[in-house]
Amino acid sequence: MIKTFPYGGTHPPDNKLTADGKIVYPPLPSSVSIPLLQHAGIPAISVVTKGDKVLTGQLIAKAGGFISANIHSSVSGVVTKIDKVTDSSGYKQESIIIEVTGDEWKDTIDRDPAIRREIILSGEEILNRCLESGIVGLGGAAFPTHVKLKVPAGKKCDLLIINGVECEPYLTSDHRMMLEKGEEIITGILIMMKALNVSRAMIGIENNKPDTIEHLGKLCKEISEITVHPLKVKYPQGGEKQLIKALINREVPSGGLPIDVGVVVQNAGTAFAVYEAVQKNKPLIERVVTITGKSLASPSNYMVRIGTLVSDLIKAAGGLPENTGKIINGGPMMGKAVTTADVPVVKATSGIVILKKEESLRRPVGPCIRCGKCNTVCALKLEPYLLMALTRKDLTERAETERITDCCECGSCSYICPAARPLLDYIRLGKSQVLQMKRERTLEKNKA
Amino acid sequence: MSSTVLMTIISLTLLGLLSSVILYFIAQKFQVFEDPRIDEIQAILPAANCGGCGFAGCRNFAEALVKADTMDGLNCPVGGSGTMTAAARILGKEPVPADPMVAVLLCNGTPGNRPRTSKYDGASDCRITHNLYAGETDCAFGCVSHGDCVKVCSFDAMYMDNRTGLPVIIDEKCVACGLCVKACPRKIIELRKKAKKDRKLYVACANKDKGGPARRACKVACIACNKCLNVCEFGAIKIENNLAYIDALKCTFCRKCVSVCPTESILELNFPPPKAKAEVREATVNA
Numbered sequence A: 001m002i003k004t005f006p007y008g009g010t011h012p013p014d015n016k017l018t019a020d021g022k023i024v025y026p027p028l029p030s031s032v033s034i035p036l037l038q039h040a041g042i043p044a045i046s047v048v049t050k051g052d053k054v055l056t057g058q059l060i061a062k063a064g065g066f067i068s069a070n071i072h073s074s075v076s077g078v079v080t081k082i083d084k085v086t087d088s089s090g091y092k093q094e095s096i097i098i099e100v101t102g103d104e105w106k107d108t109i110d111r112d113p114a115i116r117r118e119i120i121l122s123g124e125e126i127l128n129r130c131l132e133s134g135i136v137g138l139g140g141a142a143f144p145t146h147v148k149l150k151v152p153a154g155k156k157c158d159l160l161i162i163n164g165v166e167c168e169p170y171l172t173s174d175h176r177m178m179l180e181k182g183e184e185i186i187t188g189i190l191i192m193m194k195a196l197n198v199s200r201a202m203i204g205i206e207n208n209k210p211d212t213i214e215h216l217g218k219l220c221k222e223i224s225e226i227t228v229h230p231l232k233v234k235y236p237q238g239g240e241k242q243l244i245k246a247l248i249n250r251e252v253p254s255g256g257l258p259i260d261v262g263v264v265v266q267n268a269g270t271a272f273a274v275y276e277a278v279q280k281n282k283p284l285i286e287r288v289v290t291i292t293g294k295s296l297a298s299p300s301n302y303m304v305r306i307g308t309l310v311s312d313l314i315k316a317a318g319g320l321p322e323n324t325g326k327i328i329n330g331g332p333m334m335g336k337a338v339t340t341a342d343v344p345v346v347k348a349t350s351g352i353v354i355l356k357k358e359e360s361l362r363r364p365v366g367p368c369i370r371c372g373k374c375n376t377v378c379a380l381k382l383e384p385y386l387l388m389a390l391t392r393k394d395l396t397e398r399a400e401t402e403r404i405t406d407c408c409e410c411g412s413c414s415y416i417c418p419a420a421r422p423l424l425d426y427i428r429l430g431k432s433q434v435l436q437m438k439r440e441r442t443l444e445k446n447k448a
Numbered sequence B: 001m002s003s004t005v006l007m008t009i010i011s012l013t014l015l016g017l018l019s020s021v022i023l024y025f026i027a028q029k030f031q032v033f034e035d036p037r038i039d040e041i042q043a044i045l046p047a048a049n050c051g052g053c054g055f056a057g058c059r060n061f062a063e064a065l066v067k068a069d070t071m072d073g074l075n076c077p078v079g080g081s082g083t084m085t086a087a088a089r090i091l092g093k094e095p096v097p098a099d100p101m102v103a104v105l106l107c108n109g110t111p112g113n114r115p116r117t118s119k120y121d122g123a124s125d126c127r128i129t130h131n132l133y134a135g136e137t138d139c140a141f142g143c144v145s146h147g148d149c150v151k152v153c154s155f156d157a158m159y160m161d162n163r164t165g166l167p168v169i170i171d172e173k174c175v176a177c178g179l180c181v182k183a184c185p186r187k188i189i190e191l192r193k194k195a196k197k198d199r200k201l202y203v204a205c206a207n208k209d210k211g212g213p214a215r216r217a218c219k220v221a222c223i224a225c226n227k228c229l230n231v232c233e234f235g236a237i238k239i240e241n242n243l244a245y246i247d248a249l250k251c252t253f254c255r256k257c258v259s260v261c262p263t264e265s266i267l268e269l270n271f272p273p274p275k276a277k278a279e280v281r282e283a284t285v286n287a
Helices: A123-132 A173-180 A182-196 A210-219 A240-248 A268-280 A310-316 A373-377 A384-392 A396-401 A412-416 A423-447 B002-029 B036-044 B058-067 B080-091 B126-132 B148-152 B179-183 B211-217 B227-231 B256-260 B274-286
Strands: A031-035 A059-062 A076-086 A092-102 A159-163 A201-206 A226-231 A263-267 A286-292 A300-305 A324-329 A351-356 B101-105 B158-161 B166-169 B189-193 B200-203 B237-240 B243-246 B266-269
Touching: A031 A076, A059 A092, A123 A182, A123 A268, A159 A182, A159 A240, A159 A268, A173 A182, A173 A210, A173 A268, A173 A286, A182 A201, A182 A210, A182 A226, A182 A263, A182 A268, A201 A210, A201 A240, A210 A226, A226 A240, A240 A263, A263 A268, A268 A286, A286 A310, A300 A310, A310 A324, A310 A351, A373 A384, A373 A412, A384 A396, A384 A423, A396 A423, A412 A423, A423 B126, B036 B058, B036 B080, B058 B080, B101 B166, B101 B200, B126 B148, B148 B158, B148 B179, B179 B189, B189 B200, B200 B243, B227 B237, B227 B243, B227 B256, B256 B266
Parallel strands: A159 A201, A159 A263, A201 A226, A286 A351
Antiparallel strands: A031 A092, A076 A092, A286 A300, A324 A351, B101 B189, B158 B166, B200 B266, B237 B243
């Protein structure tokens, strides 16, 4: 029987319009703006000043702490200014703006397309290389990879899971990567296994991508440590906890991390980035972004330099259609609409979805009739209607005991609600309040 | 038959007497003394339970008053000086006068001043919008216009002006309890000292961006040009985080800063119009 996670889940329409579209390299933009905060954690600190000439792959911002990541120039050119620019967060963020003059790469980067299979570096060196190259998780949360690949003291890791699920509708960037860069990804997985010192890796792929399952299965035939597992299509299978449950039936405890059950989950795109960093010494300066939408003239998968403006990509994909209602950064379920198309692509941008006016409007909100649909779809066994009510009434402590911080913000509850209640909006708010309360609590404890 | 009734009456009476004696001694032993002045003070407090004094409710505030050595720092903003003097009389303490305060909104981002750059169709809640993005305009510091402050006001002292999209504070009703200050996720409501005839003079802007971006986002944004700082003779103005602030305790309402402000971000409210003033002066001269 094909595996999946046992509770909850929804089936939003797939809409994978670009599943057959090869990865295209768009022309270089005329300028890029690279935000200093593209990852989870502390912003990076700029090491360039206005007027500096930079090469492609050159370090322009250093990690600001342990949970932070280096940032490299994705083009060669001149730093025109360091200013606050609106990015996909909706707020202005400190960014480095570089005017592109050409594409001159740093000479330490190996640009030979031939695949290098043998792994020379030791585990420690691999971690250092990930840190230097600014590798972060490319699935969406952008958690620094060097932190994730370092098993904390007292914890044990026996399995690496590669997330090739891509359960978000519309997005196909991981799908195309696995299909076109399969061998590199397999090498990347072996590198990560060496860093983690584990002897087993599993790749989870939903069975709406049979070509990928077949392709990677063929590549892994020789390698007994890596196995490919088809999964039944169900949203949100790409969430770490759901994927672990589906593949090996282990349950991550409330408030815990996958490492608590001996697992590390990495995205397939991250495996490719790790391969390039370790084998080719290439920092994370480009990623695959799906530009899609039913009204778009030519939706495609692009290999995009970090910092390219979304408006440039839309232009490359046939221009912004006239009746556009929303431009969504990310997928339609978890993504966030942007206020302007002039936001830069960052390390965590996996796709840009353009919705027509009639698709993008929210339905009118009705009263909750306690039908319980939100409870049945929640993959984490939470009660979304209750969490929303608690947040509205500012009952933050009660919300904490109801495990509000376990919510992975997949949006299934808001999607399924027949009264179109803004469940996830309130749960996100409640989550931030609970986290704030926890921070204050630790501050008080430290004082006392 | 009659003896049964008699026995019942006697035994129950005895039992009752015995219990009352036991209860009397227990009540003596475990008596909790409560100052009768707490009840007295609670009776004169407004019973709004708004939390403006910093305590959970009026009863807690009354307890704190009775316990405290001086009345310094204890003030019921709703009752004002009248209530506090009455409470001081009950307690036999010296009343400490506190300045009456009023809430003001540090934003003047009307649709005319602040062009809309996006449309928000999510839940109507200021905190959600604030967590989500800068708001419907480019100003990431100004009012997001969902009226969380109006929803929490228990004195009907606020309403949402649909024309400007900003909350309006009714000076006569505002008791400066501070509920709206706490509710605002952008922290743009301030409690200021109430002046004569409800006059107000303050910088109605909270934008901490530099001059250029602030001005592009809103016509009446403070651009921290320092003009008001230089013109003020009383040292009432300071500039921090690209934002001017007028200290209500030092300001003498000379209004020189208003005339030099290039973006009109300093608001003067409830002042008589200058023309009328000239007429009044003429009238007195003629008389």
